[in-house]
Amino acid sequence: MTRTTPAAVYLIAIGAFALGMASYVTAGLVPLIERAFSVQVAVAAQLVTAFTLAYGIGSPLFVAVLPARRQRFGLMCALGLFVLANAASAMVDDFALLLLCRALAGIGAGVYLATGIAASAAVSAPAQRGKAIAVIMGGMASGTVLGVPLSLLLAEHMGWQAALWLVALLGALAWFGLLLKLPAIPAGPQAAPGRKLALLAERKVLLVLMVSLLAAVASLGMYTFMVPLLADPAYGAVGNITAHLWVWGLGGVLGSFLVGPLVDRLKGPLLTLLIMLVLAVSLLVLPMAASISPWLAMLPIALWGAVGWALQVPQNNELLAMRDAKGDGNLAVALNESALYLGSALGAAAGGLLLLWQMPNWTLAASAGAVALLGAALQILNLQEGRAHACADVLESSGRR
Known part of the structure; x- marks a missing residue:
């Protein structure tokens, strides 16, 4: 039932x-x-x-x-x-x-x-x-x-x-x-604060946090510069981007809610990889879509908002699955949220440098898409390591028999 x-x-x-x-x-x-x-x-x-x-x-x-x-x-x-x-x-x-x-x-x-x-x-x-x-x-x-x-x-x-x-x-x-x-919330294993912070030495945890960081650099960092991109005459000359911001946000709300059933059906790392790939594609095609029509740009913006917000559901679920039994699952989630804020700040700073160097506005979205692709590559490494650990567990279990 x-x-x-x-x-x-x-x-x-x-x-x-x-x-x-x-x-x-x-x-x-x-x-x-x-x-x-x-x-x-x-x-x-x-x-x-x-x-x-x-x-x-x-x-x-x-x-x-x-x-x-x-x-x-x-x-x-x-x-x-x-x-x-x-x-x-x-x-x-x-x-x-x-x-x-x-x-x-x-x-x-x-x-x-x-x-x-x-x-x-x-x-x-x-x-x-x-x-x-x-x-x-x-x-x-x-x-x-x-x-x-x-x-x-x-x-x-x-x-x-x-x-x-x-x-x-x-x-x-x-x-x-x-x-x-x-x-009452069931108490997990009690770990000393010093041992809790040792989770930062865990390679699998660091991989998850790095993917979240790169996703935030790409998604939240680019959000800061949606105005200068769409205000550029080459990309729509949009005077008021309120409608585009609403599309991004509503996409985020839908993505956050709709990803839940997928997390419970697909393996979290695979879903994260798919999300990172969609994020990269939506950011990379955004300037092209905006150059054709500012209304057409709403499609990649909606996808960008949806996957950008949805990503943290499988990420947090994966961290809890990895660390709950060790008593530091909530700390892993807190560090993941910190990675988002740090990534947002880094993305905003990087975009500011591009504008300071007077780079074309399309490079804002292209750079964000490239960072998302880097995150996808890192997630592929995460998937490969997960499969290697799974094979090792199967061999170890067979040896015990």
């Missing part, structure tokens, strides 16, 4: 929706915050830096010291910190305090997503784990695509604080729901 997805998974996804909003809404609030606190735009933009650095660097450290038997407690504390930090961000009248609140929100968000993904897998049937993770990532994608425009619209009419109050409200709704519906 097929089990339905537990209610707790959807509640975790509501929290992920709020997290998706918080991760990207601050960038849209910078002009309003700049005026409210009378600071320069470069200073106000550091609110984004504080959140992302705390998320990418701080959250793995906190996840590493979280005891295996306190996963539910850690998830609830992380979500609680996220809610309180966003509420405090809406109330403070000092910019330094606001900066601190955004950093605390970033830590809470990172720890919550890592423990939430692990918890959703733990409370789901083995055959439903991929779908559960897809629901969480779909919630985060929906928060980015749907929640951010909604919260920015609210901020325009009611002030920048209203956007953060909305994030806090949704997070609080998820917190109270999980308090009632989230069961």
Whole structure:
């Protein structure tokens, strides 16, 4: 009999929706915050830096010291910190305090997503784990695509604080729901923090993290430069790319949700390879499609958004499968999320260099596609190593007989 997805998974996804909003809404609030606190735009933009650095660097450290038997407690504390930090961000009248609140929100968000993904897998049937993770990532994608425009619209009419109050409200709704519906999470093996960090020496883990990093360099890095590419007269001279951004985001939401059943049917590494190949092709053909028609460009943009967001479902599922039995599955997920933030920053920096060197705009998409192909090549190596290990296990098992 097929089990339905537990209610707790959807509640975790509501929290992920709020997290998706918080991760990207601050960038849209910078002009309003700049005026409210009378600071320069470069200073106000550091609110984004504080959140992302705390998320990418701080959250793995906190996840590493979280005891295996306190996963539910850690998830609830992380979500609680996220809610309180966003509420405090809406109330403070000092910019330094606001900066601190955004950093605390970033830590809470990172720890919550890592423990939430692990918890959703733990409370789901083995055959439903991929779908559960897809629901969480779909919630985060929906928060980015749907929640951010909604919260920015609210901020325009009611002030920048209203956007953060909305994030806090949704997070609080998820917190109270999980308090009632989230069961005890089975404790895995207890590993010392030092031993947990040793997973970075595991070749298979590093391969997965490197593929995620390269995918983020290609996908999220190129997202930063969609405007200059499509604004180029050679590629459509699009004055307002809002429609294209919506297509990218909606593709991401669909990809995040639809990849779940595939994860439960296909081997994760093979699915990751297919996704990386589609990502590479969609980025490489984007300038050609845009040169024909900006409307035709929406097709590779939709595919790019779909696979870019979908990738993390098989990646996180693979990491949990590899590391859960060793007691550091949630840390592996946290490191994977950190790889995404680092990859996004590297991609943005690399694209900025290309523009600084006055390279043609098509090189932005071509370089991103080349990075995705490099990630696909690395994934082929991952597949080959997996097959070699499987053959070795079969031979070892035969020898014991």
